Amino acid sequence: MAEVKTHTFDAVIVGAGGAGLMAALYASKSVNVAVISKLYPTRSHTGAALGGIGAALGNNGEDHWEWHAYDTVKGSDYLADQDAVDILCKEAVETIVELEHMGLPFDRTSEGRISQRRFGGHTNKETGKPVPRACHAADRTGHMILQTLYQQCIKNKVNFFDEYHVVDLIRVGDTVRGLVAVELSTGDFHVFHSKAVHFATGGWGRCWEVTSNAHSLTGDGAAICLRRGIPLEDMEFFQFHPTGIFKLGILITEGVRGEGGILINGQGERFMERYAPTIKDLASRDVVSRAIFLEVQAGRGINGKNYVHLDVRPETVNRYFEEAGDSRRITKQFIEEKLGETVDLGRTYLGIDPVHEPIPIQPTAHYAMGGIPTDVDGRVILDAQNTVLPGLYAAGEVACVSVHGANRLGTNSLVDLVVFGRRSGVHMARYCQETELLPLPEGPADEVMAEFDRIRNGSGGVRAHELRQRMQTTMMANVSVFRTEESMTKALAELRQLRTEYDRNIQIDDKSKNFNSDLLEAWEVGCLLELSEVTTISAVARKESRGGHAREDYPRRKDDEWMKHSLCFLEGDAYRLGYKPVVPGRYQPKERVY
Numbered sequence: 001m002a003e004v005k006t007h008t009f010d011a012v013i014v015g016a017g018g019a020g021l022m023a024a025l026y027a028s029k030s031v032n033v034a035v036i037s038k039l040y041p042t043r044s045h046t047g048a049a050l051g052g053i054g055a056a057l058g059n060n061g062e063d064h065w066e067w068h069a070y071d072t073v074k075g076s077d078y079l080a081d082q083d084a085v086d087i088l089c090k091e092a093v094e095t096i097v098e099l100e101h102m103g104l105p106f107d108r109t110s111e112g113r114i115s116q117r118r119f120g121g122h123t124n125k126e127t128g129k130p131v132p133r134a135c136h137a138a139d140r141t142g143h144m145i146l147q148t149l150y151q152q153c154i155k156n157k158v159n160f161f162d163e164y165h166v167v168d169l170i171r172v173g174d175t176v177r178g179l180v181a182v183e184l185s186t187g188d189f190h191v192f193h194s195k196a197v198h199f200a201t202g203g204w205g206r207c208w209e210v211t212s213n214a215h216s217l218t219g220d221g222a223a224i225c226l227r228r229g230i231p232l233e234d235m236e237f238f239q240f241h242p243t244g245i246f247k248l249g250i251l252i253t254e255g256v257r258g259e260g261g262i263l264i265n266g267q268g269e270r271f272m273e274r275y276a277p278t279i280k281d282l283a284s285r286d287v288v289s290r291a292i293f294l295e296v297q298a299g300r301g302i303n304g305k306n307y308v309h310l311d312v313r314p315e316t317v318n319r320y321f322e323e324a325g326d327s328r329r330i331t332k333q334f335i336e337e338k339l340g341e342t343v344d345l346g347r348t349y350l351g352i353d354p355v356h357e358p359i360p361i362q363p364t365a366h367y368a369m370g371g372i373p374t375d376v377d378g379r380v381i382l383d384a385q386n387t388v389l390p391g392l393y394a395a396g397e398v399a400c401v402s403v404h405g406a407n408r409l410g411t412n413s414l415v416d417l418v419v420f421g422r423r424s425g426v427h428m429a430r431y432c433q434e435t436e437l438l439p440l441p442e443g444p445a446d447e448v449m450a451e452f453d454r455i456r457n458g459s460g461g462v463r464a465h466e467l468r469q470r471m472q473t474t475m476m477a478n479v480s481v482f483r484t485e486e487s488m489t490k491a492l493a494e495l496r497q498l499r500t501e502y503d504r505n506i507q508i509d510d511k512s513k514n515f516n517s518d519l520l521e522a523w524e525v526g527c528l529l530e531l532s533e534v535t536t537i538s539a540v541a542r543k544e545s546r547g548g549h550a551r552e553d554y555p556r557r558k559d560d561e562w563m564k565h566s567l568c569f570l571e572g573d574a575y576r577l578g579y580k581p582v583v584p585g586r587y588q589p590k591e592r593v594y
């Protein structure tokens with residue numbers, strides 16, 4: 001075996017998005033921390049987040065963290081754990097103020113406070129009317145969060161390993177000893193020996209053909225944990241955001257509807273009036289995505305095709321404001337200022353100007369509600385009894401606390417990153433201070449190096465990109481906004497076939513060591529295939545509809561039987577499902593009406 005370089009730190013964090021950087025910032029206050037990232041940190045997907053970060057500051061109208069909690073639980077279709085939701089919504093307020101003190105340039109109200117806008121599913125609990133709760137820096141909020149946190153981490157002397165690709169977790173019994181990573185520029189393997197490991201690797205939207213997610217979102221952290229005996233929670237729940245650019249999937253932020261934009265079908269109707277009479281276009285994402293799907297299915301797409309229009313032209317928006325007795329009015333200049341990135345996206349990718357023309361949109365695979373199960377301090381748990389695996393942490397999109405349950409509200413991911421990134425960083429630092437470094441096992445990188453040799457030397461003639469394309473097509477057709485037993489059984493058969501081809505016949509063309517992205521991408525496809533399978537297996541088993549999981553063959557939510565989280569374990573080559581109860585709280589399950 002080739003020589004492997006070893007590095008030693010108290011704590012190693014995988015991922016330099018909002019969750020990883022927040023954890024690093026807090027852990028680095030008292031222990032020696034490394035952040036490993038396959039991308040240059042400021043290229044992490046958090047930087048693509050547009051619309052806003054939710055917190056009940058009440059700067060643009062009355063608001064309370066309990067209302068935020070209510071909306072989050074209702075939006076989750078009552079599957080979120082309410083102890084975690086309370087923490088999320090309470091700590092959101094102080095965390096936003098903290099980000100502001102770090103220098104984050106939020107938009108301002110005329111009195112100089114952080115300005116807040118409307119977003120889907122955020123309401124006044126008394127009236128059901130929309131509440132402005134999304135704090136934002138124009139429509140580049142994630143970019144500003146990422147830059148601010150990165151600067152703070154540099155100031156705190158966090159050690160960064162950029163363009164290092166983590167490929168394995170070193171677990172010995174119920175202890176963790178570190179990680180194995182590949183350095184992109186040299187192809188060398190490195191072992192990171194540590195007391196604690198933290199996964200903040202983001203989502204896996206690349207399982208689907210039409211997605212808002214960057215190419216790098218291949219679920220590596222979740223797949224690595226699964227292979228090392230950690231179950232994945234609530235994988236059947238994957239959010240389709242209603243407004244992706246037609247065919248491309250690129251996200252048009254919900255902030256567009258927050259500022260007044262409306263959805264129009266092929267007959268010129270504002271169809272959301274029929275599906276969510278009170279809150280209309282600002283209903284929660286699962287509701288709006290299904291409505292678009294049903295409009296298209298009924299032949300009411302634009303020109304009979306499978307898309308509808310998102311209209312943010314001032315003349316249209318102001319007409320609807322007037323009709324509704326809403327005093328707001330928008331102008332071309334307002335849109336350019338508040339939604340500049342969106343206007344640019346329209347011009348660049350569609351060649352249209354959203355201030356003059358409506359935007360063609362369709363639902364796009366967006367966000368993983370499920371993931372690595374954790375407690376409210378980011379500690380990874382191993383089973384339905386909530387047994388903790390000491391020294392292993394996760395936060396951000398890869399983790400499942402669970403604050404999003406069956407469907408996440410807009411703006412609640414960015415809050416999740418900073419609130420649970422911070423809590424996990426604090427807890428991990430304390431853990432490292434109280435714990436000794438355990439020795440590395442013999443040949444900690446051998447197993448994963450052998451797998452890389454297999455991929456590099458394979459000669460079966462099947463290219464990774466072909467497998468990825470077939471997987472994405474089948475997931476899009478069979479495990480998307482609506483699902484049935486029949487469609488998912490079809491998907492499972494195809495996924496198993498793809499898995500066999502991956503195991504037996506994968507072949508790559510680039511055999512070199514330096515910058516071998518072909519090799520790493522082939523390894524990533526292995527992760528995606530596994531997560532697609534776990535998603536489908538968890539979804540076939542759940543015989544009800546809830547949040548982002550809509551079954552045509554079981555259209556109702558069934559609280560008696562299914563008010564529980566799923567846990568999918570990988571045992572040998574087989575998957576096993578288990579379940580654990582939802583943590584109840586002040587809000588009882590009700591029919592969701594918007």
Ligand SMILES: Cc1cc2nc3c(=O)[nH]c(=O)nc-3n(C[C@H](O)[C@H](O)[C@H](O)COP(=O)(O)OP(=O)(O)OC[C@H]3O[C@@H](n4cnc5c(N)ncnc54)[C@H](O)[C@@H]3O)c2cc1C
Nearest residue numbers: 015016017019038039046051052166202396397411413414
């Ligand atoms: C277009 C878009 C717009 C969005 N807008 C909003 C919004 O307005 N409000 C909101 O609340 N949410 C929004 N979201 C969701 C939110 O941005 C994401 O859920 C969140 O940013 C995820 O952050 P993260 O820290 O978990 O991971 P990411 O920011 O995705 O970062 C993942 C990190 O892990 C690293 N990594 C991954 N695998 C490996 C590996 N094997 N080895 C080493 N490093 C690895 C990557 O290099 C990266 O640094 C949006 C998402 C998208 C895609």
